[in-house]
Structures are given as structure tokens and as C-alpha cells.
Amino acid sequence: MxxxxxxxxxxxxxxxxxxxxxxxxxxxxxxxxxxxxxxxxxxxxxxxxxAARAPRTLQSYLGPSELGAVCDRQVAGKMAALPATNHVSDPWPSIVGTACHAWAAEAFEADNARSGVLRWVAEQKVTPHPNHPGTADLYDAVEHAVVDHKFLGESSLAKVRSAAGPPRHYVVQLLLYGLGYRNLGLPVRRVALAAYPRTAASLDGLYVWERAFADEHGNVLPDVVELLTEVFAQTEQRRAWADEIVAGRQGLLDVSADPSADECYFCPFYRPQAARDGGTGCPGSVSA
Ligand code: SF4
Structure with missing residues (x-):
């Protein structure tokens, strides 16, 4: 120099x-x-x-968090275990989510120990559908509530707070956990989504969204039965499409799609170039 x-x-x-x-x-x-x-x-x-070897990443069946997705193509592709074509996915949000869930489970179990009352059940395996078990974050034995923790960035948190409420897949996930707890023989009156501000400097933004699950006699409410019946029928149809893909009788793009900016970006099959080169993956909302 x-x-x-x-x-x-x-x-x-x-x-x-x-x-x-x-x-x-x-x-x-x-x-x-x-x-x-x-x-x-x-x-x-x-x-x-x-992160690539985390149990969630290696799980071969779809859990309750995935069944409520609006897009048939995404779910059928996952059921067919097609290789991902979206390589922009970053494991960091799920790493932060996993760490926060572990911390929350400890916090609620410690509350049981401090009070001497078994109010909270954390990280319990539930089976709302024989082929689609999952692990529910939290059960509150005092409120008969099933709670799902979500650690969300600002825009996702704003959507949960909006008049439209959480996206369908969050609601379906909650209701499936509720059904799973009922299958364990425990009463469920309501399900609740606890949305924590993942990127904020304080817990002030914590927001809880709830939906009634059963009446005071324990009967599951008609709108819950209707939605879960729809989800199970959809799951069966998506399984049938997945079997056709595995057998080579149809391709991913033969399954109906419901593209949206929110869903496609995180979808394992998103590949906008597919609109131009006709290669593997799904172009999402991009047209050729
Ligand atoms: S990229 Fe979008 S439209 Fe295509 S399968 Fe995924 S969610 Fe559906």
C-alpha cells in the first residue's frame, strides 16, 4: 500500500x-x-x-399444521414426497420457532411445579386423524383450552390481529389439536392461538385469538364439525392425487392449485422459472 x-x-x-x-x-x-x-x-x-436433520424436517407424514393449506397441489406434492424445488427457504425462522417452543414448554411446566397444580400439559402427542398425528403445544386443564404458540414476524402478527383473523391452516391446525385432545378423553371448550411478537423488543404485542370448540355439554359445535369434515374429505382427495403422482399417472401440475403470494414463497415446490422452462416445480402465480 x-x-x-x-x-x-x-x-x-x-x-x-x-x-x-x-x-x-x-x-x-x-x-x-x-x-x-x-x-x-x-x-x-x-x-x-x-436444521436439515431436525425431526420436523425428516417427518414423512403430514402433521396437523400442513393439512389445512388451501392449495391442493402443495399438499398432494408433499404427500407424494416430491423433492423440493424451492431452494430459497431459510431454516432460521423455524430454528427460532423451535427454540421458543422449547422455552415456552419449560415455562408452563415450571408454573405447574410452582403452583403444585397440574394445569398445563405441554408438547403432548395427539392423533386427530390416524394418518396425521401431531404434537400440540399446550392444554389448559382449567380453561379446557387447547393453545398453539406462534412466534410471528410483524406482518404475520398483523394478519392474526386483523378482522379476518388467522389464515385457514392455522385455524385447521388448532381444531385438529382440539379433536386430538378430545380423542384422549379430555374436555375441550375452546382453542386459542397465542401469537407472540418474534421480532419485537418486548412481549407487549402478545395477542390471543380464540375460537369456541364445544358447548357447555361438551358437544362439538356444528361449524367445527363442518370445517373438520371438509378437511378430512380434502385430505382423502389429496391423498388420491398423491397416489396418482407416485404411480406416474399424473404430474404435480395436473393437481389444482391455489396460488397466493403468502403461500407460494414458502412452498417447497415453488419455482417461478417453471412457467418459462416447463421444468420441475410449480410456477405459483407466475404465468408463462
Ligand atoms: S407454489 Fe403456490 S400454487 Fe404452486 S403448489 Fe405451492 S402453494 Fe400451490
Missing amino acids: GALPAYPPAVQQSVAEFMSAAPSSVRALSGSSAWASTYSTTLRRVIHEH
Whole structure:
């Protein structure tokens, strides 16, 4: 490096420090120096590899959180275990979600221990449908409520707070957990979605959305029965489409689709280029 021009000493020092650091393109990427940037890649690799082997990622059947998706094509493709074509998915939101769920389970179990009353049941396996078991976050034995924790970013939290309420797949997931708890012989009066502000600096934004599940005599409400009956019929039809895909008698794109910006971006089969090259994957809302 040549001599610096005659700037004041303080400026000369900061320019020298700047010049000795890694190129700004590297620093801007992921580290304060070339070593730090390379090291961040090592850390990232360990986290990605561990996330790819998480039980949720390796699960071969669809759980209650997936059955309520609006798009037939997405669910049928998952049931057929087609390889993902959407490679932009980042495991970080689910890593944060998994860690927060583990912390919440500890918190509610600790509340049982402090009070000496078994009010909360955390992380219980339930089977609302023989082929689609799942793990429900929380049961409240005092309120007879099934609670699902969601740790959400700002825009998702705003949707839950809106007049339209949570998206269909969240509601279906809750009702399936409610049915699963009933199948265990426990009373369920209501289901509740506890939406926590994942990216906020405080818990002030916690918002609870609820839906009645059964009347005071324990009879499941007609609108709940109607929605769950619809979901089970849809699941059967989607299974039949998946079997056709596996047998090679139809392709993913032969299944009806319901593209939406929210759903497609996170869908494992999203590949906008498919609209142009006709290759694997689903173009979502992109037209050729
Ligand atoms: S990309 Fe969109 S339209 Fe295609 S399967 Fe996924 S959710 Fe459905």
C-alpha cells in the first residue's frame, strides 16, 4: 500500500485501519474481516446441517399444521414426497420457532411445579386423524383450552390481529389439536392461538385469538364439525392425487392449485422459472 496523502493524523489512522481490513464487499457480507467472513460460513454450515436433520424436517407424514393449506397441489406434492424445488427457504425462522417452543414448554411446566397444580400439559402427542398425528403445544386443564404458540414476524402478527383473523391452516391446525385432545378423553371448550411478537423488543404485542370448540355439554359445535369434515374429505382427495403422482399417472401440475403470494414463497415446490422452462416445480402465480 502506498503512502497516505497528508490528511490529519486521526483521519490517516482510520483510513489505514479501513485499508487493512477485508474488502468492503466481504465485510458487508458476513464478517468484519476475511477470517470472520469465512468463519461465519463455518457457523452457518453447522446450523444448516443440523436444521436439515431436525425431526420436523425428516417427518414423512403430514402433521396437523400442513393439512389445512388451501392449495391442493402443495399438499398432494408433499404427500407424494416430491423433492423440493424451492431452494430459497431459510431454516432460521423455524430454528427460532423451535427454540421458543422449547422455552415456552419449560415455562408452563415450571408454573405447574410452582403452583403444585397440574394445569398445563405441554408438547403432548395427539392423533386427530390416524394418518396425521401431531404434537400440540399446550392444554389448559382449567380453561379446557387447547393453545398453539406462534412466534410471528410483524406482518404475520398483523394478519392474526386483523378482522379476518388467522389464515385457514392455522385455524385447521388448532381444531385438529382440539379433536386430538378430545380423542384422549379430555374436555375441550375452546382453542386459542397465542401469537407472540418474534421480532419485537418486548412481549407487549402478545395477542390471543380464540375460537369456541364445544358447548357447555361438551358437544362439538356444528361449524367445527363442518370445517373438520371438509378437511378430512380434502385430505382423502389429496391423498388420491398423491397416489396418482407416485404411480406416474399424473404430474404435480395436473393437481389444482391455489396460488397466493403468502403461500407460494414458502412452498417447497415453488419455482417461478417453471412457467418459462416447463421444468420441475410449480410456477405459483407466475404465468408463462
Ligand atoms: S407454489 Fe403456490 S400454487 Fe404452486 S403448489 Fe405451492 S402453494 Fe400451490
